[in-house]
Amino acid sequence: MAMRFKTVTSPFVLLDTSVGLVMRRVLYAMLPGIAALAWFFGWGVLVNLVIATIMALAAEAALLAARGKPLALYLGDYSAVVTAWLLAVSLPPLAPWWLTTLGILFAIVVAKHLYGGLGYNPFNPAMVGYVVLLVSFPREMSTWLIPHGIDQAHAMTLLETLQAIFSGVLPARFAPDALTGATSLDILRTKLGLGLTVTEVRNSPVFGIVAGHGWEWAALGFLVGGLWLVYIRAAAWQIPSGMLGGLAVIATVFYLIDPQHYAPPWFHLWSGAAIYGAFFIATDPVTASATPRGRLIYGVGIGILVYIIRAFGGYPDGVAFAVLLMNIAAPTIDLYTRPRVFGERRA
Amino acid sequence: MHPSDLRNAIRNAGVVGLGGAVFPSAVKMNLSGHCERLDHLILNGAECEPWMTCDDLIMRERAEEIVAGIHILAHLLNPQEVLIGIEDDKPEAIAAMRAACAGTGYAVRPVPTRYPSGGAKQLTKLLTNKEAPFKGRSTDIGVQCFNVATAYTLHRAVNCGEPVISRIVTVTGHVARPQNIDALLGTAFADLIAQCGGYLDGVERLIMGGPMMGFAMHTDAMPVTKATNCILAAGLGELTPELPVMPCTRCGDCVDVCPANLLPQQLYWHARAKEFDKAQDYHLFSCIECGCCSYVCPSHIPLVQYYRYAKNEIWAQEKEKQRAELARQRHQARMERLEREKQEREAKLRQKAPARPEPAIAGPEAGKPPIEAAIARARPRSETAVAESGERNG
Amino acid sequence: MSETGYLKILKDGVWTQNTGFVVLLGLCPLLATSNSVVNGVGMGLATTLALFISNVAISLSRNLVRPEVRIPVFIMVIACVVTAVELAIRGFLPGLYTALGIFIPLIVTNCCVLGRAESFACKHGMLKSGMDGIATGLGMTLALALLGALRESLGQGTLFSQADLLFGEWGKHLTLHLASDYRGFLLAILPPGAFIGLGCLIAVKNVFDARAQRRIKPAVAIAGPREAGA
Structure with a gap:
């Protein structure tokens, strides 16, 4: 048989x-x-x-x-x-x-x-x-x-x-x-609201080498872990690079316009939940954009929103709000960033 | 020999693509209507899938014959360039083909061993950087692609007069002596496996083709066909057991590996929701079913199965639509015929009708030209009939 | 349509076709003024009054108005009625008027008022239309009260706070403190709480209805063969 x-x-x-x-x-x-x-x-x-x-x-x-x-x-x-x-x-x-x-x-x-x-x-x-x-x-x-x-x-x-x-x-x-x-971002926000300049606020003991004392080391730890995630491809590289890049660019623009009222870009990158959010929060695949180009846009959107909320919004940090706002936008981003299919004419 | 005679001879010898698609080769050798002259003739020496070695072996042992087959192809297609793509993990095959091609101008090009580089479209892209349009043929970009084993059978058919009666089959997996066999078509799998020393313990699945795109057979009483490039008797040591399926987390691993640049997770959602038109929007039919997405999926979703299902459903719907259209046309034709026959009958009746004394019947039917015409035709006769009867009466 | 019974009108308005839970009309006032039971009930009663008067007025004038201009006429009638209601609340319940603010004049734009005028009042007689207005309004009040109770109890740990706005001096004794030293849950009071709360209430209603449906179905199944045999 x-x-x-x-x-x-x-x-x-x-x-x-x-x-x-x-x-x-x-x-x-x-x-x-x-x-x-x-x-x-x-x-x-x-x-x-x-x-x-x-x-x-x-x-x-x-x-x-x-x-x-x-x-x-x-x-x-x-x-x-x-x-x-x-x-x-x-x-x-x-x-x-x-x-x-x-x-x-x-x-x-x-x-x-x-x-x-x-x-x-x-x-x-x-x-x-x-x-x-x-x-x-x-x-x-x-x-x-x-x-x-x-x-x-x-x-x-x-x-x-x-x-x-x-x-x-x-x-x-x-x-x-x-x-x-209060945290360093909180202090920066309150003091700037009181009319102090960034240099004056930076003299407060909660500030460390580039950002909040202690915070910057936690951020470094998350950066190491996050880079490992990207290296083993457990996280899409486009999202953290888009988010940190977007945050850095918009922070640099405002810093160059008026360095006394807007904190330098490196402060923003190392403060609060920026690095943690970029590598661990925003990269949650379920709620993020799923196309390669879409992920970049999604990340940049979060970075810009984080800066806007921090600098002009009602809360000291804005990663959570920025991520949730871009979550809503993710399906639309996906719709308009479909990759060129093999054999499709380049538009 | 005239090209069309040669093509007929090739067709009669049953030469088909031996990579696995078994598309009749003679059809591919007819360029008329697609392009003037072929830019690239590509010989596919990259194995379709991992584990297979039949193409590797034929290139190592029968390189001269393959090149003889390429001569025939070049004669028919007159390409500017002949490229032979061989995966770089086959140094002996590359050396053998290089030696056989010496002085012919055919270029042997190693390609990276990365599944699915053995796919015709993928190999074309690797060698020429041209992408076949997703709704067209490769000849639209001046490229035609043949498997090396096809070139070999072409040589046998044209130069030796031997039709395709055998092919090289890789028998591998849990068998005593895995090897390649030049098997006559129709040989049972069981006989080939016996030739290789029989099964080892723990054989769980028998697969015709490779591990990525093959078909699982439920019995080994199957014959070798022209499409049988590999028989894989696999135990669970080599293959992955069935794993529980988790929900899609949209991780995008499938997007990264898709050789057709599709969005497999999106196709999956739409196939699952039976939104077939949306699946087609996402270019479902560009999917080559290579299985890469299923391979990397952390949720173990049988993605390819969903795409096959969606494709079959769409084909079924289209067939249904065609059938309905045909039925509609038939019905319409029948109605027209019935109407025509009715009118003809009426006209005939009117012609045959005995003359009526009052021609006033023309009045209400004046709006209908054919009938009116028939009546008009009938009238003189009826008048004469009246006259005749009058005569008779009188 | 004309044989619609009063009981069915009442049941439709309060439960089956509840504006808040089923039809989802008039969400703007529903979500904005449901942060406490008292606000919710106040808003609900104001809407009920407006619905009742406008339904009756529109039903009476239904044979005078040409269909081409009916919508502007409906809006005119509703706007007049709502303005009257607004002035009445301002005069008799100034505290509630301050609490509800802009949302009382906005009853004009509440889709459920125009919706009932268009779909019911202009096709039925005065009595039925008035009944429909009351039923729909009560349904809205029910939705507002439930949502208000949910949000108020979660948000500040009380029920019927500020009841004096509605009922005068004695209403102050109505206020229930559910827990002493409750910290408050601001989200429930804020607009997102209204959306989440409404979603949960709709889910609960659907569960109720599904249960009721299931209770009916087996009975039908048993009755089925007997009917077939007879």
Whole structure:
């Protein structure tokens, strides 16, 4: 008798890759940046990560079960963990636990699963969660710890950090204003609003070599991880280069027009969430443009919007808003940037 | 020999493209209507897919005969330049072909080994930097492409009078002695595998063709055809097991690898939603089904399957449309015929009708020219009939 | 159409064809004035009043107006009615007038008022049209009240705050504080909260309707063969 074989359709060989692998690589790439953040801002960064991860996995599991999806398969794609980390890193290190939880729930339940889950969400879930918190709780969201190295008083123990996060009690041995303060972008914004020049503001101790003290090292960490992501092609190179390029160009233009009222481009590149956003937030493929040229336009759009929001808008940083705004534009960008098909006449 | 006689001889010998498409070669040798003269004649010595070695082997062992076949092609097509594209991982084949081509002016060009460079359009682009228009033929840009094995059979057919009765088949995978076999057409796969020492343990799938575009067979009682370039008896060690499909994350890996510069993820959405006209907007029919997108997809989506499905649906719809159009035409023709026959019958009836005394019937029907004409024709006769009867009566 | 029963008109207006949840007409006032129960109910009642009067007026004049000019006439009637309602609220409930602001005169542009005039009032008699106006208005009020309750409770942790605007002095005692020391959730009060809240309410209504549908279906399935046998 002739042998019987399984019949499936070609191709029969697949690259050894998976959504889970790509997502795990994103997590690895975040590690240097997270390490820098933890060094400058203490235990809170790590506690936030743990709370966010647990909450995200719980919410994801509950929603998957409710939608009748296979739990193991979808939890194993690590997308919920990536969302959790992306959001947790953006939160202030002493953010109360309910703030983190609320943001995660909004990100996973509303922004992700109500729109159809992995692959179907039009908006970046982590940034939806972040913006909901920023809009609803401006006070909690703008109280950052003063980075290590400016004030000796920062060294909170793990226990004190947990107490601060879960019961809102700051350790009595520190004066409240010795622990928390505004970020460098925030200070720049307020002081410029008061009529000071950029040079005068730069004398504040929160500023480091090029941008905010401590922040610039975290940005460097994210840059290293991000470049690795681009190198292994887990992130499209067009988006970060477009975003940072767009931000740099528009910042340079304004800096050349009036260097006393507009911060230099290198300050903008190294401040806030610019590098982190360029490599980790904007590159989320689900919500970004999917054509090669479209990705460049998408990135440049985010870069310009970030600058406009920072320089003229109501918030000190604008990465989250800029990403969400360009998320809306992504399908249209895709429509008008279709690549020339093989054999199609060059227009 | 006159070119059209030669083409007829080639057609009668059953020479077809042996790369896998089995398109009749004689048709490709007729340039009339497409271009005056061929710029480039391309001989495809790049294997269609990984694992195959049949083209490599024929170039190494039968280079002289291939060149004899190229002479015939050059005679028929009169190209300005003959290019032989061979993947750079086949140094022996390149050396053999270079030696055989010495003094003929044919250029042997190594091309990078990067799937799917063995595709005719892709090889043309690599060698001449010309892209065949996506709604036309390669002759529109003055290029024609033949497989090296086709050139060999052409030589056998024209110079030795032997029609295509065998071809070289790569038998590989989980068999005892993987090898290339010059197999007669019609030989069962099972016999070829027995020739190679039989299956090893753990054979899971039997594939005709390569791992990227081949067809999985459910039995080895299949005959070798002109399209059988490779038989791959594969265990799961070599092939990927079926993996659970995740949703598309629009990562764009497929866009990066698509040799036709398509947007596979967009095609997938539209094929899945059965929006076939939109899929065609995204140039579904430029897809060569090479399988690169499915290969790299992190969500393990069987993308090519969706494209095949969409293409088949569109073809079915078009056939349905043609059939409906034909039925409509037939119906219309029938109605016209019935109408014509009716009128003819009426006219005849009127002609045959016995003369009516009152010719007033012409009154209400005056608006209908043919009938009126028939009546007009009938009238003199009826008048004479009246006259006759009058005579008779009188 | 003429045999439409009063009960069906009421059910259509309040539930089946609810302007807020089903037809999605008049979203502008619905989203803008639903940040608290009191604002929502106030706006809803004002709209109901305007709908009632304009529907009756248009129904009465339906045989006098040529179809070519009906839309401008409808708008004229609605504008007059709304101006009257606006002046009445300004006179009797000045607090509510300040809270609702520009949205009361904007009832004129509320598509649901013109929509009912065009699709119902100009084809039916006075009584039915008046009934339809009240039913549609109540449906709108229901939507506004629910959305207002959702947004108010989430946004500031209260219900019926500022009820004195509607009900006078004693309304101050109506205010419920759901949680002591509630921090507030600004998003629910801001415009995005209205969109998200409305989306959630529509989803909940659809779930209700789907459940009801499912309860009806098996009964039909059982009845089916018996009918076939008979």
